[in-house]
Amino acid sequence: MNDTGGYRGAALRVLNDAGAAVGDSVVITYKDGTRRAGLLMPRYEHDDDTHVVTKLSSGYNAGIDVDRIREISVDRRSAVTDIGRGDSNGNGDDAAAEPPGSAARNRAGEKRILLLSTGGTIASRIDYRTGAVTPVLSASELLDSIPELADIAEIDSEVVISEYSENIMPEHWLTLARRIDERVTGLGAGDAAVVGDGGKSGTAGDAAASAGDIRPYAGIIVAHGTDTMHYTSAFLSFALAGLPIPVVLVGAQRSPDRASSDAATNLIGAARFIDSHNGGGVYVAMHGGSGDDEIACHVGTRVRKNHTSRRDAFETIGGRPAFAVSAGGGVSPGASDPDGAGRPRPGPGYSPKISLDQRVALVKYHPGYDPAHLGHIIDSGCRAVIFEGTGLGHVGRAVYGQVARAGERGVFMGMTSQCIDGRTAMTVYESGRDLMEMGVVPLGDMIPEVALVKAMWAASLAEDSEGIRRIMLENVAAEMTAR
């Protein structure tokens, strides 16, 4: 390591301008006003020159894109340059340098898990008079109803939202992602904390602070309605890409007070998965079959609700679930992907990008689709259109006029297939080639719903169609699998 701590190029310039050096406690102010405090970490020489990495009070490293940084202020100069040492922040609390997994265990060997509730059947009771289901349970009531969870982990709970998932909106995705980020980093958005005092005074997140326990969470369970759970899991996958701990969305197809409820088994499966899993990533945990003997953990960008009522309604598209939790508690990787190539991989550091732009539309083409509807979408100021085309990724000639107009207006157009399974291939037939010439971008085997969510996220990060295209084609959170 050289005396610039491995930094070079753009990142080094930003640090030099601030007079910051590796080992310094810094407060970084983002261009959007958010602030993050941490200990400035070294970089490896072969890393890119566009990220600054800090170690947060929680012990996690966060990589921050230099383009997002407005200002870096140095809080207290430190002599430490070898951040590998556990006592680097000078207080003997070595949680900051231990791997999160082990740090998250208490003296009884239990990990800490945070349960966030957003509503849905999993937090509901059935009205036996009408047969209708109504939302009544708080997250802690839900916990109380499943005592087995306490045997697996120490669980904190919070209610973030209380909606059935058909009413979950993109704004809710933002709320949820911010809350998760706060609980992982120990910081509230817009707040700043200083790591240099031992990582204790700066925990602005109320739950983490009130718990009086600074061990970081080993994972977060999100109780969520099943209707749109896969849309939410996709957004969290993109917005929180690189998150070092697992976030597991769990729903129920039957309310917890029914004998056939899948709420308990799914929650227990998710907790066991977190207990055993050392990587990060966003997952959906639901029944893996019609029995109670297996909970499937699906990658958050590869999963879809494929049945209205079955308990094993969720399926990994184009493969098997990433992990299976057996009734006995064993966790094993999915047979079709034992080396995890199709799972989210940690990036150069956790660098959340919690934003979206709703000016995106999903257009499902069908014979008789009225091109005027696409015209209206273009005129309404949409920045991106995701087509659910037919077969390998086609729309009929009748729509070409509007497709061309969208291209000319700088609307990003991405192509997925309403077949759901398989991948687009737009060079095989004339139609596909024509559409590509008009600017339509084939999105491989990205699931239409995931492509929609990703486009909302990409549109908030990019200024133009070309910028959106670049993000859409980058495999951010295992949303595309290798052919």
Added chain:
Amino acid sequence: MNDTGGYRGAALRVLNDAGAAVGDSVVITYKDGTRRAGLLMPRYEHDDDTHVVTKLSSGYNAGIDVDRIREISVDRRSAVTDIGRGDSNGNGDDAAAEPPGSAARNRAGEKRILLLSTGGTIASRIDYRTGAVTPVLSASELLDSIPELADIAEIDSEVVISEYSENIMPEHWLTLARRIDERVTGLGAGDAAVVGDGGKSGTAGDAAASAGDIRPYAGIIVAHGTDTMHYTSAFLSFALAGLPIPVVLVGAQRSPDRASSDAATNLIGAARFIDSHNGGGVYVAMHGGSGDDEIACHVGTRVRKNHTSRRDAFETIGGRPAFAVSAGGGVSPGASDPDGAGRPRPGPGYSPKISLDQRVALVKYHPGYDPAHLGHIIDSGCRAVIFEGTGLGHVGRAVYGQVARAGERGVFMGMTSQCIDGRTAMTVYESGRDLMEMGVVPLGDMIPEVALVKAMWAASLAEDSEGIRRIMLENVAAEMTAR
């Protein structure tokens, strides 16, 4: 049988007004100008009083809704009232009274099959220079390339349309349905023929006439692109409901000149299915697995293209295919429906309703769906909206305003689920109950694409939302399965 030939009520009044009696050769003029000639058949006393049944020159019975009849003219009075006798039309040609299946066999025991081509990969060749696929084969070239077909049946061929299926439009469905109807009835739309002269002079359909063979077809194969084959099969199922012979749509995922092509196996499977099948109905025949050992015959309203490229891309939703044709040629009913409850059943007679109204839209709801897009659809004069809701059949509260407006405007609203599998259940959650109160009609386990096509068809037959609703909830062609 009484002396009114079993007719009563409305049907009897129409016949009495025309002075027509059972056994008469009649020419029926529809309100839309179409004419049909045939022999007036008796009815069973327990049949309804709203259909008049004639035996066409092809030997098939056609039931005609009395509401569609403008005029009946009697061509020649006949003494025959017992239509069961083979020589009923007085010329010794007994084809007209034999069951179609046996009548369709020639002296070598072979049936006649008609192959209609509409284009698609099945009628294409690959360009080995570019790897692209281009449409080149006529129906007869296609036949020539598969000599095995001649061993199964005597096959006539015609080109009806030449389009890849992403460019097949509802207008093409009409063209195809009319051609099938003409070939089955031996009459062109708007033409009329008289059965009484021996059933020979009146065959207005040119192919049937030019073939010089008046044996009716045992079945019709439609070669079709796979992208939208399931939309076309749905339309034919509704428009030609009650058709006494099978219509089998066949496509290919690989062009016929490739070693891995599925064109030949699918066509041969379809021909074998027709050779063995005595009922009617519209089916889709494609690979039943990744090997060549089974061709699956799916009910035309229960099938969906669920993979972009696999040869077994088509799947029966919510069950197994209706029939399987093994490599050895054996045809067996699907295991999950041995008694055929989920297959199309003959109605009170074949009474085609070949019409559609394209003022129908499919709306796939998702978090962030812009209600203004639904507003535009309503304002554009749509008569029906099919929602692809989430889960059991929901859309978010954000859309309620436009849903209520659509209801007030008399737009029919039907609910399906984007889960594809399973069925809607809108009384379980508040959202569903709210939507039903605004007029949204749950459509059971109807597949969204099928519901869209059915709504186009229903809108052309009904004057208002209530009329559309009635047709949508009637199980016309096995599009809904029993719970």
